[in-house]
Amino acid sequence: MPPPPRRRPTTPKRRPPELPTGPGGLLDWRHGHWSDVRAQCRYCPQVTNLRDIYGRPAHKVCAEEAARRWVEEQNERYENERLSQQ
Ligand SMILES: [Zn+2]
Secondary structure, X not given: OOOOOOOOOOOOOOOOOOOXXXXXXXXXXXXXXXXXXXXXXXXXXXXXXXXOOXXXXXXXXXXXXXXXXXXXXXXXXXXXXXXXXX
């Protein structure tokens, strides 16, 4: 019998936040981002009816801020990798 598949504890992959496509780094959440259930925003202690593209509670401004930080992080990582390869 083959050994049972070994499950390595996988670190949850960080999914990129929805990145704004509009001018000014603003997200278009006019459609499909509303829930009747209020829940705590994943970025701040306030509750919200809004949901991000993954269906997680988030304020639009908080998600936009997260997207901005994420892009910054990616740029930094890219820069660090570039520097370490020289
Ligand atoms: Zn928030």
